[in-house]
Amino acid sequence: MEAVGVALGLVPILVTVAKTCRSVSDKLDTLRHRDIVARRLWIKWKGLQARFRQDCIRLLRPALVDRCNEDCWDLLMSGILCEPRTASDMAIGINLQDLxxxxxxxxxxxxxxxxxxxxxxxxxxxLDEVRQDLSKVEIMNQKVTSGRASLASEGASLALNKERHEKHLEDLRDWISDFSALIKACEDTSTAYEPRTLSIPVPSYICAVRDASTELYTMLEQAWSCKNVNHEGHHAGLLVTAKVDSEKAVHMDLSIAVHECGGAVPKATGLSSSRLLVNVRSVSITQPTDHQCGGRNLTITKNGPLKQYCSNVSVSSPLGIHLTQVQSICCWLLGQATKGYWGYLGPGNTYRHEFFRQVNGLSSVEVPLTQALKFVSMGHQIKLAHLLAQTVLQFNSTPWLRPGWRLKDFSVPAIVTGAQASNNHAKYDFATVHVNKALPDHRTGIHAAKGAQIDALEELGELLGVRNWSLCNLGIALIELACQKPIAEMRTVAHSDDVVTARKIVKTMKTPFGFRYCSIIRRCLFNDFVPDVVDLKEPQLQAAVYNEVVKPLEGMIADFEMMSLSMAA
Structure with missing residues (x-):
């Protein structure tokens, strides 16, 4: 009897050991085939998301047939059915909840x-919970897609959490199946509509400015020289509202800051009271009939009205001196400050860059945009948001906008003097925004360690699940504009990362511009535009950002101006 009792007591132990061995075997198998497992999990997730998205479009599109600017998926992800009605929504007339x-x-x-x-x-x-749960799976899938091998540590994490991932996907599948069945049983098929497609191409001036500005900085960086021993550094500030005229010449306002030894302005800010104000006219040397933009041949269009920037801008302007022929470009430009035409750089692959003196000079005091946030009015908030979105689209992949850019990289001129700029009555020209970039110091051979910075940024992006840093930082900047303070001041946990803080804030964020603004922030933070496309160089992502970020913000500006006029009347 004792033997029987011992045998019966061993049975549960043996069963437990067998289950443990099977579990360990499954985890080892997952570790060996981690790339395949990650790909299949991610495909399942995308399929469920696409299925639910189509159900939402089919359900809500009839209600929004007269509101072509609204996206059904954006409405759902912004929490329109959960958030209370805001006063701004009622004022602007966007009472979509009732609709x-x-x-x-x-x-x-x-x-x-x-x-x-x-x-x-x-x-x-x-959906939000599963997306965050699968962030590491997404990173592994991106590596496999790009031909890189995933790390063993990532495979170990996947092996330990595979069952949890599958359980979450199964729960999500059940929810979506129930919802689809509910729609199928009750929907009126006569009101079904096809999903909206992106129909507005990216304007060609955006691509023209991107090409011209890239070539301009590359040539300026290579040719820049300064023999003045009293100058300890130089920064170039490019006005983000560049223009393209009817002759396909790109006009860019350039502000070159000169930092003198012992100056009152810190070198690290990139701002100075001693500045050269230049208008650069980049003339196409190829004169193509069309400009390539996002895989399309588009006619050059003007980015708003083109004012007369310089004293003698004309097609027949003399070439003058090639700026690479002077020993010190900095000293040469300072010496020619009273003249209208200063010389040229190039020609490069596409453009010849001609330097003119700006007739309408700017304030000599400039401050980082982060310092002026608390002075931004509601009207300028939405205009700056639109300007930053267009800047990211226009200057991405150029030397002017680093991948890890932040709002402090931009500056605005102060309308008042430096002594008044620090008090509560300071005023700034928010229509004039520069993106600042340090010029190389060839005397000391100091150059930025770009490669190391990019590697560190990519490593941090993989850790946080950031799909595109430029768009993610755009989302952070939009939060800072709406809240009128830097994201670092909004942290609730010490030493928390800005990305983590922004993702927490956007979940419960209330802004005067309603849910559409929050929806744009969310999509920028997660790059939720085109499946499996994370590089802003890709035409599909550029078109999506233009149609789903730039154009909606443009529409919000029009709505706000109409509301302001009606209130004034």
Missing amino acids: IEKHLEKVFGRENAKVCKEHLREISEV
């Missing part, structure tokens, strides 16, 4: 509409 609720009641009936709304809320929360 959607009435549509759901029409399709489902009052009681079933409540059930549908509850499903939408829960699924949107589950």
